[in-house]
Amino acid sequence: MTGVRIVLGKLDVDFGIEPGGTAIFGPGGAGKSLLLETVAGLVRPDSGRILLDDAILFDAAAAVHLPPGRRRAALIPQTDSLFPGMSPKQNLMFAARRYPRLERHRRVAEIVDKFQLNANSPRLRWILARALITEPKLLLIDDVGLDAALLREIRENTSAPVLFASRNLDLCCAADRMLVLANGRILQRGTPRQVIDRPESVEVARLLGIGNVLEATVGALDPSRNSSTLDFAHFSLNGPYFPGHFRGDRVWVAVAAENLRAHAGDAGPGPNRVPLELVGTVPRAQSVLLEFAGGVSVALSYRDYAPAKDNKSWLVEFPPSALRIL
Amino acid sequence: MPVDRGWLVLGAETLSLVTACAVLAGVPLAWMLENRQFAAKPAISAIVRAAILLPAPLLIYLLVSRSLSLAAMSAAGVVAVLPLVTRQMRAAFAGLDRSYGKAARSLGVPESLVFARVELPLVRRAAAAAAAWALARLALEFAAAFWISRLRA
Numbered sequence: 001m002t003g004v005r006i007v008l009g010k011l012d013v014d015f016g017i018e019p020g021g022t023a024i025f026g027p028g029g030a031g032k033s034l035l036l037e038t039v040a041g042l043v044r045p046d047s048g049r050i051l052l053d054d055a056i057l058f059d060a061a062a063a064v065h066l067p068p069g070r071r072r073a074a075l076i077p078q079t080d081s082l083f084p085g086m087s088p089k090q091n092l093m094f095a096a097r098r099y100p101r102l103e104r105h106r107r108v109a110e111i112v113d114k115f116q117l118n119a120n121s122p123r124l125r126w127i128l129a130r131a132l133i134t135e136p137k138l139l140l141i142d143d144v145g146l147d148a149a150l151l152r153e154i155r156e157n158t159s160a161p162v163l164f165a166s167r168n169l170d171l172c173c174a175a176d177r178m179l180v181l182a183n184g185r186i187l188q189r190g191t192p193r194q195v196i197d198r199p200e201s202v203e204v205a206r207l208l209g210i211g212n213v214l215e216a217t218v219g220a221l222d223p224s225r226n227s228s229t230l231d232f233a234h235f236s237l238n239g240p241y242f243p244g245h246f247r248g249d250r251v252w253v254a255v256a257a258e259n260l261r262a263h264a265g266d267a268g269p270g271p272n273r274v275p276l277e278l279v280g281t282v283p284r285a286q287s288v289l290l291e292f293a294g295g296v297s298v299a300l301s302y303r304d305y306a307p308a309k310d311n312k313s314w315l316v317e318f319p320p321s322a323l324r325i326l
Numbered sequence: 327m328p329v330d331r332g333w334l335v336l337g338a339e340t341l342s343l344v345t346a347c348a349v350l351a352g353v354p355l356a357w358m359l360e361n362r363q364f365a366a367k368p369a370i371s372a373i374v375r376a377a378i379l380l381p382a383p384l385l386i387y388l389l390v391s392r393s394l395s396l397a398a399m400s401a402a403g404v405v406a407v408l409p410l411v412t413r414q415m416r417a418a419f420a421g422l423d424r425s426y427g428k429a430a431r432s433l434g435v436p437e438s439l440v441f442a443r444v445e446l447p448l449v450r451r452a453a454a455a456a457a458a459w460a461l462a463r464l465a466l467e468f469a470a471a472f473w474i475s476r477l478r479a
Contacts, residue, residue, distance in 0.1 A: 037428065040428070040431075040432045041431075041432070042428050042431060042432070067431075068431040068432045068434075069431060069432075069433075069434040069435065069436065070434070071432075072434070073432060074432050074433055075428060075429060075432035076429065077424075077425035077428050077429055078425070079423060079425045080425070081425040081426055081428070081429035083426055083429075083430070083443075083444050084426075084447070084448060085443065085444070085447030085448065086443075094435070094443065095433045095435075097435075098434065127429075130429075130433070131429075131433065134433050134434060140432070
């Protein structure tokens with residue numbers, strides 16, 4: 001069993017670490033680095049318990065606090081931590097110094113081969129190789145600029161669970177599980193798909209960058225027809241039946257900007273089509289973000305936007321299946 | 327013909343030896359004070375701070391006036407500059423990027439090696455500066471002590 005239940009100042013978390021990759025997603029100052037350093041044994045929590053493969057690394061009640069070197073939880077800090085007084089290869093030799101000389105050389109040669117390391121390799125690859133050469137039972141990676149391919153490579157080279165912190169949602173999607181951390185607390189946990197598709201709170205939705213989080217009143221609910229009506233400040237929408245809510249409830253509705261559609265004003269009325277005034281556009285890498293009055297944003301691909309950019313009026317369509325009540 | 331030992335102890339060899347002793351003791355002490363938690367830490371920190379305020383020429387003069395031995399001069403010199411070296415090196419260790427130490431510790435590197443192999447190479451310039459400063463300060467202190475002792479004689 002591997003799990004972390006710790007309290008340290010504002011940090012108050014309780015979660016299990018399962019095999020595979022677990023992403024800790026959160027904004028700067030959420031406590032991601034502190035959490036990783038606490039698990040690594042560099043910071044002592046005020047209370048709680050940390051278990052790794054049934055071994056107690058920390059237990060406040062029993063006054064157990066294993067030093068970092070005995071935890072076998074390799075930490076990769078946020079900044080470049082390749083020891084400057086040594087060459088990258090010497091870094092590997094230094095990390096592997098607990099092995100006999102021949103074994104050490106064999107291991108270094110093996111990991112250099114596995115990671116295809118050479119003088120031109122990015123320093124992050126050397127740092128990862130240095131961490132893996134010690135055969136950690138848990139790999140802790142701070143927000144170091146990993147990408148999905150490198151994460152996959154790490155997981156191919158170790159059976160240890162990988163706990164990594166990131167502000168990159170795309171990278172978090174490559175993990176098996178995801179924790180959303182803000183102000184030292186876990187707001188939501190689950191598979192990346194579960195978290196992204198079904199944020200449990202307004203805060204999570206905003207952290208995930210869901211463009212539209214709008215306040216509404218439940219105007220009608222009809223379970224037999226699987227339908228509902230949501231009344232917003234300036235328009236109403238039809239949605240599916242939302243279990244657990246009652247007529248008159250004030251709710252937050254989240255809709256990803258990518259799930260909305262924008263049509264020219266003369267496209268004609270349709271289900272859940274609302275005329276809105278365009279107030280601005282924000283070019284992005286893959287799409288243009290159209291910002292409408294009332295705080296509604298729609299992401300449109302450049303291909304779809306090009307013929308429509310001179311539109312005088314717009315209709316925004318809210319597909320019922322895209323509406324999420326938080 | 328009698329030899330004036332006062333001039334001899336002011337020689338470069340003694341100054342170098344005393345400086346080396348101060349640096350060899352001061353650098354690890356600074357690292358300990360900056361990185362480790364131990365019971366005597368507040369007391370040692372207070373002594374280091376207080377020792378900076380000691381009137382070093384007076385200290386050396388008192389020691390010199392009782393004995394002109396090399397050991398007494400050296401001890402007085404180390405006491406005079408150790409707090410300066412410690413303070414300067416503590417500031418250097420405090421300014422280091424902590425990532426190196428964190429990574430090393432989590433890889434199972436013992437504290438002695440974190441100090442000697444990881445962090446000490448990063449502050450070698452600060453150590454050289456501290457040594458140069460200690461040497462200059464010692465030369466001044468020894469000269470002052472020597473002239474005071476001659477005036478007294």
